[in-house]
Amino acid sequence: MPSPPAADSPVSDPNHRIYLDHAATSWPKAQGVAEAMVDFMTNVGASASRGNHASAMKANELTRSLRSRLTRFVNAESAECISFHAGCTSALNAVIHGLVGPSHAIGKDSHLLVSAVEHNAVLRPILMAANSANAMLEEVPSDAHGSLPVDELIGRINDATRLVALSHVSNVTGAVQPIADIGEAISRINQSRDASNQILFLCDAAQSLGYLPIDVQALGVHALAAPAHKGCGGPPGIGMLSLSPQWHDQIQPWMQGGTGHDGRSDEMPPSMPQKLEPGTMNLPAIAGWLAAMDSMATRQESALVLAERSQQLHRGLNAIEGIQVFGRPGPLPIASLDFGPDLPPDDAAAILDAEFRIEVRAGHHCAARIHKYLGTESAGTLRISGGHGTNPEEIDAVIAAVAEIAAQITSLT
Ligand SMILES: Cc1ncc(COP(=O)(O)O)c(C=O)c1O
Numbered sequence: 001m002p003s004p005p006a007a008d009s010p011v012s013d014p015n016h017r018i019y020l021d022h023a024a025t026s027w028p029k030a031q032g033v034a035e036a037m038v039d040f041m042t043n044v045g046a047s048a049s050r051g052n053h054a055s056a057m058k059a060n061e062l063t064r065s066l067r068s069r070l071t072r073f074v075n076a077e078s079a080e081c082i083s084f085h086a087g088c089t090s091a092l093n094a095v096i097h098g099l100v101g102p103s104h105a106i107g108k109d110s111h112l113l114v115s116a117v118e119h120n121a122v123l124r125p126i127l128m129a130a131n132s133a134n135a136m137l138e139e140v141p142s143d144a145h146g147s148l149p150v151d152e153l154i155g156r157i158n159d160a161t162r163l164v165a166l167s168h169v170s171n172v173t174g175a176v177q178p179i180a181d182i183g184e185a186i187s188r189i190n191q192s193r194d195a196s197n198q199i200l201f202l203c204d205a206a207q208s209l210g211y212l213p214i215d216v217q218a219l220g221v222h223a224l225a226a227p228a229h230k231g232c233g234g235p236p237g238i239g240m241l242s243l244s245p246q247w248h249d250q251i252q253p254w255m256q257g258g259t260g261h262d263g264r265s266d267e268m269p270p271s272m273p274q275k276l277e278p279g280t281m282n283l284p285a286i287a288g289w290l291a292a293m294d295s296m297a298t299r300q301e302s303a304l305v306l307a308e309r310s311q312q313l314h315r316g317l318n319a320i321e322g323i324q325v326f327g328r329p330g331p332l333p334i335a336s337l338d339f340g341p342d343l344p345p346d347d348a349a350a351i352l353d354a355e356f357r358i359e360v361r362a363g364h365h366c367a368a369r370i371h372k373y374l375g376t377e378s379a380g381t382l383r384i385s386g387g388h389g390t391n392p393e394e395i396d397a398v399i400a401a402v403a404e405i406a407a408q409i410t411s412l413t
Contacts (some may be wrong), residue, residue, distance in 0.1 A: 022387030030233030032367030036291035049260030146173035173327030174334025183220025335387035
């Protein structure tokens, strides 16, 4: 297999690593995140909505600030639309199990549309909820790069359709889905329906929040779920759901517990966002996410830079003989690839790590169904994903390493 990097290469520094696994989680975290978390743990430490002392007030203030910051960031109708969850997965479960079920707003005989590129965080709760509701689930296929056919998707909406769930960006190929077109079509259909028969447009923004601008009202998205730890550069363990007001009365609390409000009642408070927020909040993560949002507001890097990295990555990979590349140049530097039967993605990732100190991910990336359309069902793909701060040298290094590995395979076969 390929020889280790030359002694004068930056990669030869034993402390150097090239982190290209941003689609799993961003690293390094945004400036100020770790400090804000340590500061909270060291100097505040209190719970939000659980007391009137000065430290509890500080915790309340942090929560309020982050909620209003995110309200503006995604242009939600009001701060009540934003609820905090243990991550994007929890936010997705809260909205899916809160609205789809046997005695829920979206129930028996409903038709639910999901795409083939969905992450298990969407697919698994929808499968379970559809089953318990006796609803019908239909999958919209993707092309060989993870892009969805908009007209076909819209054409599959029928009178019984009550939910359309889509990832904004594929975590396998980086394909950006045309959610504005789909949102517009759903809004048009909803206008001709009564209030009890509306279609919920759910968007999984795990791979896009903090990378791409999101305006839920302009996009016609009713429910948007996202974590702090990817594009925003925040910590893991916290995520948000933005839910538009027309669904507030209909959503049922997925989890029950203490909220710090209406403590004498046996039931969860009826108001948003409290009805979706049982349990003690992850305040250190809230402090960290807020710092990440501050850092984002002052970041110099433009969307253009990320798009340039994407061009560079795809151009470089596509020029390499003997590999197949999935995904196209776009706004984010993500690509998946396959070295063919002689080198499974897991082994390729291990070589990149051990011999080049380049960290990428191999496998199905928790999105099994898309691999049917990529032709990579058995072993998945090798995914290279850059993010904020990824520099051109790092992209060049991974391209050179992949070329070297591909050349070795070709010479052996
Ligand atoms: C497209 C997509 N959706 C949902 C998730 C789940 O996010 P989390 O693990 O932060 O809950 C991920 C995480 O990788 C993802 O890539």
